[in-house]
């Protein structure tokens with residue numbers, strides 16, 4: 754099963770207009786479509802989409818590492834689940850930039866499980882690490898710190914490989930690089946968890962770049978930021994995954 758995930762970040766999206774222009778008929782039943790609006794729009798989008806676009810699944814862009822209690826300004830995974838979310842992005846590079854450390858991210862993945870949310874764990878190297886040949890080291894570090902300690906995990910989890918320099922830059926990575934990294938991730942996951950996990954790529958995916966990126970072995974879908982704000986463009990990206 755392939756995944757197509759939209760990360761709307763903190764953009765203002767007219768939910769009715771977006772849904773009106775998003776043609777689910779263009780998208781194969783073999784693709785799970787997950788939309789991650791901002792927290793405040795989740796419930797509204799869930800209600801609206803379940804009337805006209807039942808196939809859409811909802812994700813949050815983050816969650817608290819705690820489930821309940823005196824944590825001012827935090828949002829519980831349980832609350833997100835109660836308003837229609839079934840996924841949550843965890844460890845996006847834009848959240849890591851604002852102070853999320855590895856231990857917090859590990860706790861968030863665990864909390865997502867506890868709250869019956871499927872975590873979409875984002876990992877990836879920055880430009881400097883890439884230039885110095887440090888991609889494998891960074892990927893291994895993040896998986897070892899953010900996921901593998903949860904050894905007995907039998908629940909669903911998605912890994913999103915998002916090289917930081919590709920996010921929002923308009924330039925997706927080359928297929929050769931993606932192929933190499935996909936092999937590294939799949940092997941590490943198999944060795945540590947004894948099974949395969951869904952792996953999606955994120956970073957300047959458009960309907961144009963998706964045609965090429967979808968040819969890479971081991972890529973089970975895309976996490977799309979900017980291009981997902983345009984429902985027609987987003988639906989066109991799905992076509993590459995068929």
Ligand code: PEP
Nearest residue numbers: 920921955956957978979
């Ligand atoms: C993202 O932020 O997760 C992302 C993939 O963004 P973009 O598609 O805009 O590069």
